Amino acid sequence: xxxxxxxxxxxxxxxxxxxxxxxxxxxxxxxxxxxxxxxxxxxxxxxxxxxxxxxxxxxxxxxxxxxxxxxxxxxxxxxxxxxxxxxxxxxxxxxxxxxxxxxxxxxxxxxxxxxxxxxxxxxxxxxxxxxxxxxxxxxxxxxxxxxxxxxxxxxxxxxxxxxxxxxxxxxxxxxxxxxxxxxxxxxxxxxxxxxxxxxxxxxxxxxxxxxxxxxxxxxxxxxxxxxxxxxxxxxxxxxxxxxxxxxxxxxxxxxxxxxxxxxxxxxxxxxxxxxxxxxxxxxxxxxxxxxxxxxxxxxxxxxxxxxxxxxx
Amino acid sequence: xxxxxxxxxxxxxxxxxxxxxxxxxxxxxxxxxxxxxxxxxxxxxxxxxxxxxxxxxxxxxxxxxxxxxxxxxxxxxxxxxxxxxxxxxxxxxxxx
Numbered sequence: 001x002x003x004x005x006x007x008x009x010x011x012x013x014x015x016x017x018x019x020x021x022x023x024x025x026x027x028x029x030x031x032x033x034x035x036x037x038x039x040x041x042x043x044x045x046x047x048x049x050x051x052x053x054x055x056x057x058x059x060x061x062x063x064x065x066x067x068x069x070x071x072x073x074x075x076x077x078x079x080x081x082x083x084x085x086x087x088x089x090x091x092x093x094x095x096x097x098x099x100x101x102x103x104x105x106x107x108x109x110x111x112x113x114x115x116x117x118x119x120x121x122x123x124x125x126x127x128x129x130x131x132x133x134x135x136x137x138x139x140x141x142x143x144x145x146x147x148x149x150x151x152x153x154x155x156x157x158x159x160x161x162x163x164x165x166x167x168x169x170x171x172x173x174x175x176x177x178x179x180x181x182x183x184x185x186x187x188x189x190x191x192x193x194x195x196x197x198x199x200x201x202x203x204x205x206x207x208x209x210x211x212x213x214x215x216x217x218x219x220x221x222x223x224x225x226x227x228x229x230x231x232x233x234x235x236x237x238x239x240x241x242x243x244x245x246x247x248x249x250x251x252x253x254x255x256x257x258x259x260x261x262x263x264x265x266x267x268x269x270x271x272x273x274x275x276x277x278x279x280x281x282x283x284x285x286x287x288x289x290x291x292x293x294x295x296x297x298x299x300x301x302x303x304x305x306x307x308x309x310x311x312x
Numbered sequence: 313x314x315x316x317x318x319x320x321x322x323x324x325x326x327x328x329x330x331x332x333x334x335x336x337x338x339x340x341x342x343x344x345x346x347x348x349x350x351x352x353x354x355x356x357x358x359x360x361x362x363x364x365x366x367x368x369x370x371x372x373x374x375x376x377x378x379x380x381x382x383x384x385x386x387x388x389x390x391x392x393x394x395x396x397x398x399x400x401x402x403x404x405x406x407x408x
Binding site: 033 | 332333334337339360361363364365367368369371372373374375376381382383384386387388389390391392394395
């Protein structure tokens with residue numbers, strides 16, 4: 001490997017990296033691990049944002065590292081080592097999402113805690129506003145088609161150069177730029193200019209309808225079998241943790257309307273959220289228990305939210 | 313001649329809207345940058361678009377620092393298993 005290639009491998013200490021690369025290519029797994037270690041946090045973050053689920057992201061990354069290890073002798077420094085790893089991770093994420101096509105939308109972002117501590121001395125209201133905007137942004141990201149999400153994640157969130165990001169996405173730079181532009185326009189439309197300009201101008205204004213956290217909803221009527229009222233009530237209470245895991249479910253209520261009549265009312269920022277919920281764990285659990293608990297199949301009504309008041 | 317022709321202004325507007333992203337990518341030549349900025353100064357729609365796009369990009373860039381995701385230790389599990397199961401064939405071309 002030439003010094004020019006060495007510089008392109010993207011390590012802070014290219015000489016060390018070259019030595020590690022040579023060892024790894026000779027079959028030294030420890031060297032491979034040392035070589036890859038500086039990149040794994042970001043790879044995991046990218047995978048998590050692409051597939052939206054921690055367990056799946058972990059699987060994607062394990063597979064990425066395995067493929068990189070098995071293919072390490074094919075790496076010749078044509079791109080940086082980091083870009084090469086990203087390319088494999090993007091492929092693996094796409095493969096994984098296709099495999100799980102049954103589930104329409106990635107759901108689990110629990111691990112991504114929003115830090116409330118800020119280096120600025122922002123007013124609490126302003127911090128809450130930005131936090132709300134970040135939540136809406138994560139939702140909008142998950143609603144993008146995968147190629148668009150990939151472009152934004154690589155370039156705008158993780159700051160790869162256009163060239164690196166295009167390589168990692170496996171397309172030409174011009175195509176990448178137009179995809180990125182399209183993706184940004186979609187995010188902008190999803191979040192609303194008002195919310196975004198207030199984020200940019202640092203002026204304290206509450207988002208007014210820029211983000212609809214609860215735009216559409218469901219009203220599901222459940223009639224308990226005689227003698228099964230308490231079981232149905234317990235089931236509904238037990239469903240709550242499942243709903244917790246759905247980032248696109250803004251609000252969820254299980255209510256009792258009469259002695260045998262129950263209902264679920266919930267709200268979502270968009271149609272994708274509603275679909276994800278209907279294809280999610282609660283619906284599956286309910287379908288499974290329905291013959292035992294319900295006198296008749298659940299009656300599902302869709303609804304549009306006209307106005308709402310949600311907790312900050 | 314400094315009279316503003318509506319069609320030229322409309323062209324400018326369409327062009328500006330299409331190039332917002334390029335503007336922030338630094339892909340516009342100096343002349344194109346000036347054209348976009350000059351248009352945005354007179355056009356409420358485009359100046360709002362510029363601010364919105366800037367806000368979006370700032371928000372996206374900030375997401376990484378806020379979420380601070382760490383890879384789990386298990387990430388090399390399959391490599392380790394694979395390495396103990398079978399060593400990769402040596403590179404016979406020896407050009408590594």
